[in-house]
Amino acid sequence: xxxxxxxxxxxxxxxxxxxxxxxxxxxxxxxxxxxxxxxxxxxxxxxxxxxxxxxxxxxxxxxxxxxxxxxxxxxxxxxxxxxxxxxxxxxxxxxxxxxxxxxxxxxxxxxxxxxxxxxxxxxxxxxxxxxxxxxxxxxxxxxxxx
Amino acid sequence: xxxxxxxxxxxxxxxxxxxxxxxxxxxxxxxxxxxxxxxxxxxxxxxxxxxxxxxxxxxxxxxxxxxxxxxxxxxxxxxxxxxxxxxxxxxxxxxxxxxxxxxxxxxxxxxxxxxxxxxxxxxxxxxxxxxxxxxxxxxx
Numbered sequence: 001x002x003x004x005x006x007x008x009x010x011x012x013x014x015x016x017x018x019x020x021x022x023x024x025x026x027x028x029x030x031x032x033x034x035x036x037x038x039x040x041x042x043x044x045x046x047x048x049x050x051x052x053x054x055x056x057x058x059x060x061x062x063x064x065x066x067x068x069x070x071x072x073x074x075x076x077x078x079x080x081x082x083x084x085x086x087x088x089x090x091x092x093x094x095x096x097x098x099x100x101x102x103x104x105x106x107x108x109x110x111x112x113x114x115x116x117x118x119x120x121x122x123x124x125x126x127x128x129x130x131x132x133x134x135x136x137x138x139x140x141x142x143x144x145x146x
Numbered sequence: 147x148x149x150x151x152x153x154x155x156x157x158x159x160x161x162x163x164x165x166x167x168x169x170x171x172x173x174x175x176x177x178x179x180x181x182x183x184x185x186x187x188x189x190x191x192x193x194x195x196x197x198x199x200x201x202x203x204x205x206x207x208x209x210x211x212x213x214x215x216x217x218x219x220x221x222x223x224x225x226x227x228x229x230x231x232x233x234x235x236x237x238x239x240x241x242x243x244x245x246x247x248x249x250x251x252x253x254x255x256x257x258x259x260x261x262x263x264x265x266x267x268x269x270x271x272x273x274x275x276x277x278x279x280x281x282x283x284x285x286x
Contacts, residue, residue, distance in 0.1 A: 009226075009227050009228055010227070010228075011227075011228045011229065011230050012224055012227050012228070012229040012230065012233050012286075013230050013232070013233060013286065014230070014232050014233050014236060014283045014284065014286065015282065015283050015284075015285070015286040019286070020279070020282055020283050023282045023285075024278070024279050024282045027167070027170070027278060027281075027282055028174070028275070028278060030167070030171060031170060031171040031174040031175040031178070031278070032174075032175045032178050032179070033175070034168070034171040034175060035170075035171030035172045035173070035174060035175020035176050035178075035179070036175045036176070036178065036179040038171070038172055038175070038176075038205070039172065039175065039176040039179050039180075039201075039202065039205055040179065042201045042202075042204065042205050043179075043183070043198060043201050043202075046197050046198075046201050047187070047190075047194060047197060047198065050190065050191075050193065050194055050197075052190075054190055054194065057186045057187075057190065058183050058186065058187070060186075061179075061182040061183040061185075061186050062179055062182060062183065064182055065178055065179060065181075065182045084152055087150045087151070087152045088150070088151045088152065089152045089153075090151070090152060090153035090154070092153060092154050093152050093153050093154045096154050135168070138164065138167055138168060138171070139160075139164050141167075142160055142163045142164045142167060143154050143156065143160055144154065145163070146152075146154070146155070146159075146160075
């Protein structure tokens with residue numbers, strides 16, 4: 001029997017408003033947390049040359065944005081997970097998810113230690129560890145989103 | 147309701163999206179961090195302000211270049227697929243906003259009058275955030 005198969009392509013549509021709100025909040029908070037840390041890595045050594053309390057002032061100003069951003073990231077992260085309810089989740093996906101969660105916790109802890117660091121050396125150490133973890137978490141997020 | 151199969155795969159799509167997200171983080175996040183640190187830096191002195199702006203520019207322009215290249219790569223992924231009118235309108239609005247953001251940032255670095263630089267910085271930041279929102283809407 002001859003059969004004809006007509007390949008119909010799906011029309012590309014915009015995301016619905018709820019998905020847009022969820023993803024915009026998550027991406028925006030990630031931009032402030034990750035992008036902010038990367039920018040601070042460039043700013044702090046430059047400003048340190050001015051001496052005085054400059055480094056501390058900049059770190060305090062960054063923290064004002066960074067911690068609320070991390071809170072939004074965690075909340076919207078759980079919201080993202082909730083949207084996968086009812087789907088069949090592979091072991092690899094689950095493993096990446098747990099690794100990502102561990103990395104996010106580590107990033108938060110290192111940033112906390114960076115905020116309380118007393119020496120330039122410890123600011124550099126905890127700051128760069130936090131930034132590395134944040135970039136890895138971003139990569140994990142992209143991997144999970146597919 | 148039958149759920150979808152969710153799995154992970156390390157492929158070119160992941161690299162493309164990661165680069166786009168990382169560059170957007172530096173471009174948008176950097177502007178917001180500047181909003182926070184600019185006032186304290188202003189109190190420290192004009193040299194601190196100058197250094198901050200110079201360093202941000204050094205980080206931001208390569209990020210915008212990566213954003214544009216990966217953005218074009220993103221659009222190419224939809225090649226040959228029929229698009230809704232709303233999707234096409236949002237795409238062109240996003241392209242316009244990215245041009246506006248880049249232009250504002252460029253002029254911001256060239257102009258020395260305080261109220262003009264502040265206006266340009268605000269236009270740049272708002273258009274960058276709107277471009278981010280439109281990007282999410284397009285990605286679906």
